[in-house]
Amino acid sequence: MPEKAKIITVTGGKGGTGKTLVAVNLATMFKNAGKRVLLIDGDVENPNTYLLMNGELENKAPVYFFKPSIIETKCSKCGLCSKNCATHALLHVDGQYPIPFLTVCSGCKLCYKICPEEAIKEDYKTIGWTYETKKNNMDLWIGELKPSEARSAAVVEALLDNLKELLEKEPQKYDIIVLDTAPGAHCDVELLLESADLIVPVTEPTKFGKLDLLRIIELIELLGKPYKAIINRSSLLGFKEKFLEELERKDIEILGDIPLDDEIVQSYCQGDPLMDENSNFNKEGEGYKSFITIFENLNKWIREKKTASMEGA
């Protein structure tokens, strides 16, 4: 029986650790292995997976966000909306019409629902976009937050709504879905972690890298998800051994590490994924070999999970 797609979420406590590099190349290796792959870029403030793949932003669809607007001809100036708005986004002074403050409004629609005069219009503003693209034989979904907007989680939610719909309608369309998250441990990252079957936090062997890794792992453990870390730039200043030891002491399992490697930098600049079967990177390079090892470990992990869940059933 064909199975439901496996969702692998790549994350990192801190920006610039190489999440996107890992997400793009993992997706690429699955595709090389003949899997049907969907890559979702959920780093909506800074989506750049498509740049790493020389892709284009196509099939743009707006993401809407509720915005209250007051119909003055109906409003009785009662102030009920303002009193009940949890974020105090509606300024109301006795005898005046309420004034919405959109930068604070959470879009909860409560005001719209409770207004006794139906004086709040259901209005929407565009806070970002989603894109659906095909590149290198895999599908790519991208979320982008409009500059000047702050509600990145709403764009991530739009991506996840699309994903949910896909999984309901065509649960077997893809074998593997790779999600790339924003850095940090805030609410839109949490949404993407929640959807994952397996989580791969990417870090680097520095003090900051470790702190941020521990922070994101705390969140992952809270969500009760299985995870294994990848250490990027592992040859950095010879910190790797000590770093590995520390992770072992904390019982953090490692999927593999990626050394500093010129070809990785080059693949970045060219927008050709290092691991693409059609790329002409050196198959004996350190970076290339490290990804092969990571991919083997990842597949082993997926198989273990599968047996475990079958035994559990």
Next chain:
Amino acid sequence: MVIVAVPSGGNGGLTSILNPRFGRCESFTFVTVEDGEIKQVKTLPNAASDAMGGAGIQAAQTLGNNNATVAIVGNLGPNAAQALGSLNIKLYQAPNQQITVKDVVQEYIDGNLQELSGANVGSHFGMGGGFGRGRGGAGGGGGGRGRGRNL
């Protein structure tokens, strides 16, 4: 006659100290000034002092509901500035030093305070870093960083 609102510490009043955190001060002292003299004083606790968000807006609302037409402020974020602006409340910059409500109102009466055209700090300035990711001044706020105060 003007009603001057001053964000104040403790329970407020003429002898209390001006609190520079507009949205999150403990209380507001409303001072009625007529013919260059202080005629009446009223105090109110600030319901927004520990609000989750939109404290500046809620605080502005308190000022509006108490008919203030002038506010003397220390730090003012973009939302509060915009909210006070839309209520046509005139803003004056308090001196950057510890000062009682009475003295600062006297400075206002004497014409020693500068009028303020908008926000003078970014959003969540007075929040002690509560919000996860600092995200600069909230877009669309009134006037950005009018006059940086050296704190």
